[in-house]
Amino acid sequence: MQVAIEGPWSPLFGRLTLDAIPYNNPIIVPTFIVAALAGLVAVGAVLYYKKLGYIWREWLCSVDHKKIGVMYIILGLVMLFRGYADGLMIRTQQAIAIGPNSPGFLGAKHGYLPPFHFDQIYSAHGTIMLIFAATPLLTGLGNVIVPLQIGARDMAFPYLNATSLWLTFAGAALVMISLFVGEFSSATWVGLMPYSEMASNPGVGVDYWMWAIQISSIGTTFNSINIIATIVKMRAPGMTWFKLPVFSWVQLTTAIIGLTAFPILTVALTMLGIDRYLGTHFFTAGMGGNFMLYINLFWIWGHPEVYFLVLPAFGVLSEVVPAFSRKALFGYPTMVAASFSIAGIGWMVWAHHFFTMGMGPNQIGFFSAATMIVGIPTGVKAFNWLFTMYRGRISYETPMLWAMISIVLLLIGGLTGMMLSASVIDYSVHDSVFVVAHFHCMVLVIGASAFAAVIFWWPKVFGFKLNETLGKWFFWTFIAGSLLVFVPMFMAGLAGETRRLDYVFNTALAPYMLWEEVGVLVYLASIFFFVAMLVVSLWQRVPAGESPWGTERGLEWLTRTPVPFYNFAVTPHVNALDETSWRREVGAALRPTRYVPIHLPHGSGLPFILGMDVFAWGFALTWRIDWLIVLTTIAMIAIVFIRSFDRNEGFIIPAEEVEAYEANISTASIFAEQPKRGHGLVGEAH
Amino acid sequence: MRVLGLVALLAPLMLAGCSVHDMVLFFPAGPMAASELHYTYLITGIMMVIIVPTLLMSIWFPIKYHISRQHKEKYTPDWTFSYAIEVLAWGIPLGIVAVLAWLSVHGIRGIDPWNPPLLAKIAPNAPVEEVDVIATDWQWVFIYPAEKLVTIDELTIPAGARIDLKLTATQNMDGFYIPQVAPMVDAMPAMQTKDTFLVSQPGDFTGFSTDFSGAGFSWMRFAVHAVSTADFAAWVQSHQGAAPLDYAAFDAHIAQPQVNYGATPSYFTLTDPKLFGEVISAAQMGKTYPVSQALNKAVADDDAAPVAGAQ
Numbered sequence: 002m003q004v005a006i007e008g009p010w011s012p013l014f015g016r017l018t019l020d021a022i023p024y025n026n027p028i029i030v031p032t033f034i035v036a037a038l039a040g041l042v043a044v045g046a047v048l049y050y051k052k053l054g055y056i057w058r059e060w061l062c063s064v065d066h067k068k069i070g071v072m073y074i075i076l077g078l079v080m081l082f083r084g085y086a087d088g089l090m091i092r093t094q095q096a097i098a099i100g101p102n103s104p105g106f107l108g109a110k111h112g113y114l115p116p117f118h119f120d121q122i123y124s125a126h127g128t129i130m131l132i133f134a135a136t137p138l139l140t141g142l143g144n145v146i147v148p149l150q151i152g153a154r155d156m157a158f159p160y161l162n163a164t165s166l167w168l169t170f171a172g173a174a175l176v177m178i179s180l181f182v183g184e185f186s187s188a189t190w191v192g193l194m195p196y197s198e199m200a201s202n203p204g205v206g207v208d209y210w211m212w213a214i215q216i217s218s219i220g221t222t223f224n225s226i227n228i229i230a231t232i233v234k235m236r237a238p239g240m241t242w243f244k245l246p247v248f249s250w251v252q253l254t255t256a257i258i259g260l261t262a263f264p265i266l267t268v269a270l271t272m273l274g275i276d277r278y279l280g281t282h283f284f285t286a287g288m289g290g291n292f293m294l295y296i297n298l299f300w301i302w303g304h305p306e307v308y309f310l311v312l313p314a315f316g317v318l319s320e321v322v323p324a325f326s327r328k329a330l331f332g333y334p335t336m337v338a339a340s341f342s343i344a345g346i347g348w349m350v351w352a353h354h355f356f357t358m359g360m361g362p363n364q365i366g367f368f369s370a371a372t373m374i375v376g377i378p379t380g381v382k383a384f385n386w387l388f389t390m391y392r393g394r395i396s397y398e399t400p401m402l403w404a405m406i407s408i409v410l411l412l413i414g415g416l417t418g419m420m421l422s423a424s425v426i427d428y429s430v431h432d433s434v435f436v437v438a439h440f441h442c443m444v445l446v447i448g449a450s451a452f453a454a455v456i457f458w459w460p461k462v463f464g465f466k467l468n469e470t471l472g473k474w475f476f477w478t479f480i481a482g483s484l485l486v487f488v489p490m491f492m493a494g495l496a497g498e499t500r501r502l503d504y505v506f507n508t509a510l511a512p513y514m515l516w517e518e519v520g521v522l523v524y525l526a527s528i529f530f531f532v533a534m535l536v537v538s539l540w541q542r543v544p545a546g547e548s549p550w551g552t553e554r555g556l557e558w559l560t561r562t563p564v565p566f567y568n569f570a571v572t573p574h575v576n577a578l579d580e581t582s583w584r585r586e587v588g589a590a591l592r593p594t595r596y597v598p599i600h601l602p603h604g605s606g607l608p609f610i611l612g613m614d615v616f617a618w619g620f621a622l623t624w625r626i627d628w629l630i631v632l633t634t635i636a637m638i639a640i641v642f643i644r645s646f647d648r649n650e651g652f653i654i655p656a657e658e659v660e661a662y663e664a665n666i667s668t669a670s671i672f673a674e675q676p677k678r679g680h681g682l683v684g685e686a687h
Numbered sequence: 688m689r690v691l692g693l694v695a696l697l698a699p700l701m702l703a704g705c706s707v708h709d710m711v712l713f714f715p716a717g718p719m720a721a722s723e724l725h726y727t728y729l730i731t732g733i734m735m736v737i738i739v740p741t742l743l744m745s746i747w748f749p750i751k752y753h754i755s756r757q758h759k760e761k762y763t764p765d766w767t768f769s770y771a772i773e774v775l776a777w778g779i780p781l782g783i784v785a786v787l788a789w790l791s792v793h794g795i796r797g798i799d800p801w802n803p804p805l806l807a808k809i810a811p812n813a814p815v816e817e818v819d820v821i822a823t824d825w826q827w828v829f830i831y832p833a834e835k836l837v838t839i840d841e842l843t844i845p846a847g848a849r850i851d852l853k854l855t856a857t858q859n860m861d862g863f864y865i866p867q868v869a870p871m872v873d874a875m876p877a878m879q880t881k882d883t884f885l886v887s888q889p890g891d892f893t894g895f896s897t898d899f900s901g902a903g904f905s906w907m908r909f910a911v912h913a914v915s916t917a918d919f920a921a922w923v924q925s926h927q928g929a930a931p932l933d934y935a936a937f938d939a940h941i942a943q944p945q946v947n948y949g950a951t952p953s954y955f956t957l958t959d960p961k962l963f964g965e966v967i968s969a970a971q972m973g974k975t976y977p978v979s980q981a982l983n984k985a986v987a988d989d990d991a992a993p994v995a996g997a998q
């Protein structure tokens with residue numbers, strides 16, 4: 002009972018035909034060749050150095066929260082690069098295609114991308130940056146840091162944690178493969194409605210977008226459950242709620258948002274899926290459909306989603322600013338209250354994304370005022386960070402540079418956000434690039450905080466620091482690029498430039514477009530310095546010692562550095578909010594004197610296999626390959642069954658072995674290969 | 688070669704830089720846009736009360752308390768709470784938000800596009816000109832019911848008159864917007880919205896769609912000519928006798944997906960006074976104008992074969 006679809010369909014391949022592969026596209030083919038070569042080199046290197054077994058056992062099968070977190074972050078960085086490439090192409094198109102006399106290349110009337118291609122890039126950029134770059138980066142950070150900060154061995158559900166990771170990977174893989182097989186959605190990251198319905202979008206693009214988000218957001222929902230359970234149930238003895246570090250607090254608020262908001266998206270996308278596959282009319286314009294319902298549902302998820310992203314960034318700032326101000330966080334209780342206020346009020350503001358959709362002034366007034374109220378706790382946070390610096394001793398290591406610029410960007414983004422939330426202003430700049438510049442300021446806060454966090458906690462995880470000189474080059478080039486792109490973008494917004502333009506008819510906008518192009522090229526330099534920073538630091542691997550920055554405060558710094566796979570040799574008793582600096586101050590013992598056996602879960606290949614299966618499922622659904630949909634669905638159920646009857650209860654590391662690891666910590670680091678362990682008896686260990 | 692030419696063309700442009708006059712939002716041409724600008728200044732100004740000091744602190748504190756000045760400055764590592772500061776940290780934003788929220792509610796009530804009290808106050812006796820707007824994929828259709836005239840991609844209106852727009856769309860959601868003149872309001876299929884504005888002096892403007900609606904979206908612009916009442920009558924007169932347009936003709940030709948790259952206007956005589964309502968009912972009954980992949984690919988693509996309907 003499928004809907005009529007445009008183009009051929011065969012039982013074996015569904016909608017997939019050779020035409021779906023853009024073998025004659027002058028942009029995609031070289032991209033494919035480069036990607037394929039890079040993939041071959043990577044696989045070749047793994048085989049040559051005989052590391053396949055290591056990667057399978059120690060990474061792909063891992064349920065260790067730190068490794069899962071690191072893989073999330075790697076995914077986020079790779080997708081950040083892909084998203085940047087999209088951004089570069091968007092900017093270049095808009096820098097060329099200005100006015101009726103602008104030249105056309107590669108078959109396009111203006112610029113070098115016809116709308117069919119440009120709109121996909123545009124939609125992919127937003128989807129990737131928010132869902133597959135920012136989200137994995139922050140989820141990864143939460144994964145690495147939260148258990149360490151609360152003195153836990155791992156997440157509450159390590160196996161579920163790995164499942165979340167591989168579901169996110171599956172979603173990202175769907176987006177990536179849409180580049181080479183078929184096409185991506187042109188309906189932007191929000192899934193414009195009714196534009197995403199079959200009438201305007203008969204191709205597979207919207208289906209790719211829908212399943213990619215659907216799959217990865219289920220991963221995110223799982224991860225939220227995991228974080229909540231971990232923080233509520235697994236805090237070390239002595240860690241009362243008001244000794245919980247702020248980063249963990251915001252992870253808790255974020256996870257509550259995630260758990261409550263993502264299911265709304267799941268429902269909305271499912272309804273869209275039923276429309277597109279079974280021909281119902283939930284969101285069509287006519288036949289009793291109501292596309293404004295979708296727009297509401299999307300933003301009821303979408304606005305909390307932006308706070309889902311920015312709150313962890315606020316958490317990072319609350320850790321990094323005190324560390325490099327050599328001073329405890331100012332106003333801890335109000336910081337916690339502010340996080341919850343933001344998360345709570347964030348639920349009541351969604352309609353500010355469509356003030357122009359014909360609401361009456363009273364509804365608009367409500368949502369406008371509610372949106373402004375979010376500004377209050379946000380302002381409180383900024384003040385508290387500033388008063389953390391006040392009468393501190395500040396040094397400008399790279400994490401602190403990123404933190405300081407985050408605060409400035411937050412002020413600009415907050416100012417413009419407040420302007421937009423005044424609907425009387427929004428009536429003149431809604432859907433203009435002014436809005437785009439506003440949220441990029443905010444997204445830059447997220448990016449900058451993520452960089453701060455990665456650099457700050459890098460030595461904790463890997464045992465060596467990142468090169469500070471190259472890190473500073475990375476910082477300054479990134480900031481220069483951002484200024485050059487977003488200052489002109491704000492101005493172009495005031496000049497009335499609409500967003501999502503393939504062709505800019507207003508030639509007065511040319512200078513803005515060109516400055517933005519310069520900025521986006523400057524970002525290339527920052528990418529170069531970022532990669533150089535990674536390569537040089539990995540090459541040198543200068544041991545960071547137990548206190549890499551000399552100013553660490555939280556409980557996570559109480560483990561050995563690099564952190565061993567079992568985290569704390571002995572679960573610590575927590576006495577203070579900033580446990581490590583408290584122990585240093587009062588001269589309490591930093592290390593245990595007596596060791597006890599440790600109980601840990603075994604790794605498992607099932608989450609990875611499940612992820613691959615779900616990827617195939619998404620691909621089959623996109624191309625409507627019925628037999629593969631059935632097959633992969635059965636496989637999914639089978640995997641869950643197999644896991645449900647697994648009686649493996651993990652293994653135990655004897656106390657002597659723990660002592661040996663602690664004496665020679667590199668043998669327990671994230672890179673070290675661990676021996677295969679049998680099933681241990683549970684009950685005596687901790 | 689073409690690339691070189693491009694660089695030669697663009698370099699002077701960049702050096703010329705951006706002129707304030709490009710930022711059209713600062714130059715309103717009617718009371719609605721003027722009110723938007725007024726509130727932009729007001730709200731941004733009030734925000735500066737909090738943004739400027741905070742920005743200064745965020746620059747000044749890191750410099751003043753830099754570790755290299757540790758002998759000169761106080762250091763209070765354990766000073767982590769102060770009721771006075773927290774009261775200010777919550778109180779100042781609270782106060783400012785209270786003012787801004789009040790202004791915002793007040794402002795939006797004034798320019799409510801359904802029936803703006805602002806216009807009733809400023810120009811209570813202004814004549815009313817009704818125009819019905821239909822956004823198609825990807826053109827703008829303007830129906831003048833009183834004048835029995837239909838234009839495509841051109842909106843000519845009498846200056847000084849209150850313009851009452853009803854908006855809808857054939858298939859996708861578009862944003863109707865004329866910077867400097869009219870607030871942005873969405874045009875949605877199967878639904879009707881309203882926009883109301885007034886242009887104070889004769890002048891020429893450009894309107895366009897702000898809400899992405901597909902491959903031809905970037906070309907969805909229309910010329911706006913605000914003219915004197917006499918010129919308006921003359922303009923209407925000059926288009927008497929244009930080809931007739933009823934729902935059937937609209938459905939068969941104008942509503943079909945097509946791009947008007949040059950935004951060249953065309954004119955018709957309205958022979959079906961219920962056209963606007965019929966477009967809405969048809970959309971409610973499920974009427975769509977499917978855009979095939981082939982058409983999507985053909986828009987603004989030099990290589991593709993021209994598509995029926997596309998100019």
Ligand code: HEM
Nearest residue numbers: 307311353354372376415418419421422431432436440443
């Ligand atoms: C003080 C806090 C903030 C206020 C008052 C605010 C206000 C607004 C308003 C009113 C809009 C709608 C503008 C329009 O479409 O016309 C908007 C758009 C947006 N904001 Fe914010 N915002 C704030 C913070 C944030 C944060 C923290 C983020 C995310 C990290 C964010 C991300 C976005 C995004 C992604 C959009 C545009 C979505 C789209 O249309 O694609 N904002 N903001």
Ligand SMILES: [Cu+2]
Nearest residue numbers: 304351353354
């Ligand atoms: Cu929002």
Ligand SMILES: [Cu+2]
Nearest residue numbers: 293358875878
């Ligand atoms: Cu509507």
